[in-house]
Amino acid sequence: MxxxxxxxxxxxxxxxxxxxxxxxxxxxxxxxxxxxxxxxxxxxxxxxxGRVHTYAAQQVKLATSNMVTKFERDAIASQLATERLLLSQANRAAADDRARATEALKQKTQAEAALEARIAADTGPDGGRWSEEDDRWNIAR
Structure with missing residues (x-):
């Protein structure tokens, strides 16, 4: 050689x-x-x-790794956007539920107060009196 x-x-x-x-x-x-x-x-x-082939292979590896990284970054960004959307929808639903619960509690308090007022107004010498509503209920029963 x-x-x-x-x-x-x-x-x-x-x-x-x-x-x-x-x-x-x-x-x-x-x-x-x-x-x-x-x-x-x-x-x-x-x-x-050769240096040319080696350099080209390194550039292909670098570009491929950047593409994978870009793909992963885009996937994570998409997942984050979806989770933020779901979180905002859940927060809106929770706020609506709280508003409905507050309104239902207010209506319950008003109904109990009205019932207590009717009970207090329904006194007589015999301890109570029948109303037309009671008669209709008794007949329907």
């Missing part, structure tokens, strides 16, 4: 060897990037795949 390299160096000179070496460093060995395990070896992979 060393003999071949020295013969090539004598033929094209040190400048030619450096040019070919830099070309291989930039572009890689043709067809070597198709060998999957060869490009995964740290130093040999950089030399065989």
């Amino acid at each position: 060393f003999a071949v390299l020295s013969a090539i160096a004598r033929l094209i000179g040190i400048g030619g060897v450096l040019f070919i070496g830099l070309l291989i460093y930039e572009e890689g060995v043709p067809g070597a990037n198709r060998i999957p395990f060869l490009t995964s070896i740290p130093v040999i992979g950089d030399l065989t795949a």
